[in-house]
Amino acid sequence: MTSDDALVTSAQNTWCPGCGNFAIQHAIKFVIQELETEGIPRDHMVLVSGIGCHAKIADYFQINSFYSLHGRTIPVATGIKMANPDLKVICFAGDGDLYAEGLDHLIHAAKRNIDITVICHNNRVYGLTTGQYTPTSPYGYRGKSTPAGLHEYPINIIELLLGAGATFVSRGYTRHLPHLKRIFKEAILHQGFAHVDVLQICATYFNLTTWYDERVYETNESNSTLFEFACRTANLWNYNDDSKIPIGIFFQTKKPSLPEKKIRKEVDRAHLIRTILERSI
Ligand code: SF4
Numbered sequence: 662m663t664s665d666d667a668l669v670t671s672a673q674n675t676w677c678p679g680c681g682n683f684a685i686q687h688a689i690k691f692v693i694q695e696l697e698t699e700g701i702p703r704d705h706m707v708l709v710s711g712i713g714c715h716a717k718i719a720d721y722f723q724i725n726s727f728y729s730l731h732g733r734t735i736p737v738a739t740g741i742k743m744a745n746p747d748l749k750v751i752c753f754a755g756d757g758d759l760y761a762e763g764l765d766h767l768i769h770a771a772k773r774n775i776d777i778t779v780i781c782h783n784n785r786v787y788g789l790t791t792g793q794y795t796p797t798s799p800y801g802y803r804g805k806s807t808p809a810g811l812h813e814y815p816i817n818i819i820e821l822l823l824g825a826g827a828t829f830v831s832r833g834y835t836r837h838l839p840h841l842k843r844i845f846k847e848a849i850l851h852q853g854f855a856h857v858d859v860l861q862i863c864a865t866y867f868n869l870t871t872w873y874d875e876r877v878y879e880t881n882e883s884n885s886t887l888f889e890f891a892c893r894t895a896n897l898w899n900y901n902d903d904s905k906i907p908i909g910i911f912f913q914t915k916k917p918s919l920p921e922k923k924i925r926k927e928v929d930r931a932h933l934i935r936t937i938l939e940r941s942i
Pocket residue numbers: 675676677679680681682714784788789862863864865866
């Protein structure tokens with residue numbers, strides 16, 4: 662571990678006091694520093710963020726990053742990985758960002774097993790635009806766009822990702838910091854598509870601190886290589902009911918990831934053929 666604070670920029674932090682994004686920032690900073698001491702230099706890592714409160718994380722780290730469009734972190738991250746397969750590419754996205762507009766990209770990235778890490782700051786609300794419901798808001802949620810209460814049930818994103826073929830599926834909580842650090846590190850080191858759904862406190866528009874504190878527990882991961890176990894664990898809480906909420910690595914398996922190097926060669930070959938043809942005309 663180094664105590665290198667040059668990793669954090671001097672940009673003014675504008676997250677609200679008590680926001681769970683601070684915990685995510687702290688955890689990822691710790692992991693980047695730890696990975697450096699283990700031989701992965703920070704210039705071999707790229708952060709990609711979307712649009713929303715979470716996205717400011719790209720402003721706060723002195724590291725290669727790409728502040729992308731709403732819902733489009735994954736296509737950008739995929740492009741970066743294809744161009745340079747040696748990089749560790751880490752996407753940060755919000756739940757409104759990733760599970761609404763960006764959902765098709767998420768499903769297909771999991772299906773392709775592209776070797777990137779996706780961290781969702783899941784505060785179950787659109788925070789930056791002051792509290793509208795998202796795909797993981799609970800039934801009855803009252804916000805700016807649903808003053809009489811939400812009439813939809815949330816998506817169980819863990820189940821969805823298991824069904825899509827993700828090879829690393831996990832959930833963290835911003836008030837379980839050592840656990841969050843460990844999950845982030847394992848997700849980044851995983852070969853293939855890794856997803857971390859982080860229950861992130863939005864202190865201003867949907868403060869679930871007490872509610873989560875009473876329910877969240879760290880699950881036993883000894884059977885996380887078993888798909889059936891993962892499905893059962895995913896069903897223990899559906900993002901809506903009052904059950905206890907397991908956090909941890911639900912599923913991890915090895916599967917060939919999208920062979921970036923091979924595809925890169927195919928792209929280079931296609932460029933070469935086109936150049937030869939253009940010159941011969
Ligand atoms: Fe954090 Fe919510 Fe404030 Fe956004 S609105 S910075 S998510 S507490």
